[in-house]
Amino acid sequence: xxxxxxxxxxxxxxxYQNRDFFCFSLDSLLLAYYTEIKKNDERILELGVGNxxxxxxxxxxxxxxxxxxxxxxxSVDLAKKSLKYNKLEKQIEIKEMDIKGCYxxxxxDCFDVILCNPPYFSKESITKNKVKxxxxxxxxxxxxxxxxxxxKLLKNGGRLxxxxxxxxxxxxxxxxxxxxxxxxxxxxxxxxxxxSAKIMLFKACKNAKKGLIVEKPLILFExxxxxxxxxxxxxxxxx
Numbered sequence: 067x068x069x070x071x072x073x074x075x076x077x078x079x080x081x082y083q084n085r086d087f088f089c090f091s092l093d094s095l096l097l098a099y100y101t102e103i104k105k106n107d108e109r110i111l112e113l114g115v116g117n118x119x120x121x122x123x124x125x126x127x128x129x130x131x132x133x134x135x136x137x138x139x140x141s142v143d144l145a146k147k148s149l150k151y152n153k154l155e156k157q158i159e160i161k162e163m164d165i166k167g168c169y170x171x172x173x174x175d176c177f178d179v180i181l182c183n184p185p186y187f188s189k190e191s192i193t194k195n196k197v198k199x200x201x202x203x204x205x206x207x208x209x210x211x212x213x214x215x216x217x218k219l220l221k222n223g224g225r226l227x228x229x230x231x232x233x234x235x236x237x238x239x240x241x242x243x244x245x246x247x248x249x250x251x252x253x254x255x256x257x258x259x260x261x262s263a264k265i266m267l268f269k270a271c272k273n274a275k276k277g278l279i280v281e282k283p284l285i286l287f288e289x290x291x292x293x294x295x296x297x298x299x300x301x302x303x304x305x
Contacts, residue, residue: 067084067085067086068082068083068084068144068147069082069083069084069085070082070151071083071089073090073119073122073123073301074095074300074301074302075300075301075302076122076123076126076301077301078126078152079122079123079126079152080148080151080152081117081118081119081122081148082117082144082147082148082151083117083144084140084144087117087140087141087144088116088117088141089117090116090117090119093183093229093265094116094119094120094183094229095119095123095299095300096229096255096265096267096284096299097120097181097183097227097228097229097267098119098120098123098124098181099298099299100227100229100253100267100269101120101124101179101181101227102179102225102227102269103124103127103128103130103179104178106178107130107178107179108130108178109130109131109133109176109177109178109179110124110128110130110131110132110133110177110178110179110180110181111132111133111134111135111172111177111179111180111181111219112132112133112134112135112180112181112182113135113165113168113180113181113182113184113212113215113216114135114136114165114182114183114184114185114207115134115135115136115141115142115145115160116136116141116145116183117141117144117145117148118134118144118145118148118149118158118160120134120181120183121134121158122148122149122152122154122158123301125154125157125158129157130157131157131158131159132157132158132159133158133159133160133161133172134158134159134160134161135160135161135162135163135165135168135172136160136161136162136163137162137163137164137165137207138162139162142160142161142162145160146160165207165211165212165215166207166211166215167215168215168219169215169218169219172219173219174218174219175218175219175220175221175222176219176221177219177220177221177224178220178221178224178225179224179225179226179227180216180219180220180224180225180226180227181226181227181228182212182216182226182227182228183228183229184207184209184212184228184230185207186209186230186231186234209230209234209237209238209241210241210244212226212228212241213226213241213242213244213245213247213270214245216245216247216270216272217245217246217247217272220247220272221272222272222273223271223272223273223274224271224272225269225270225271225272226247226269226270226271226272227267227268227269228267228268228270229265229266229267230265230266230268231264231265231266232254232262232263232264232265232266233264235252235266238268242270246272246273247270247271247272247274248270248271248273248274248275248276249268249269249270249278250269250270250271250274250277250278250279251268251269251278251279251280251281252266252267252268252278252279252280252281253266253267253268253280253281253282253283253284254266254280254283254284255267255283255284255286256283256284256285256286257285257286257287258285258286258287258288259285259288263283267284284296
């Protein structure tokens, strides 16, 4: 059953979700927060847009037109419904499309920014719910697929932003080198200072020069409560 939900602390933004499918998570909020869109960026694309939460958040601060694609009709229908509710149909376009080979329809070397929160559970992580399985596991999309397609879609110097498990860092670096998308920045996300990081945010640039910056850690909780930065991620504090 579909429900119309708030996007945590983001005022004037609501989203349609179906709890039988895959609802947005902290990963999505982290990715939307980390993605940098500059004034001269003209074309923004999300691969695997899901229910559209990232683009809904980004559209609060940025006026550029954005495109989101997803292979699952159920997700696309929900995202389009949310766009209509929030009156963002002129700014954001959602397309039902397979990421693999999408450059043939969207164009080569034409995007400034791509963001992606890809499925990263193993192909064995299968549930009875096909939509949820496809959203969470690598059944339909691998890390290599994301890097290969992004390399074709991005302009020279264009940027790819992703959220991914820290345990898969070697795979990320290997794929990035294979497709000339050098990882330039990594930011590790910690629940608190006592725990190891499980999630990382990273930026890769097409045909980038060598050189990697490990940014300051992003800590979510400290002294028994949310850190100021985590409150901002959750839409609880204005910039």
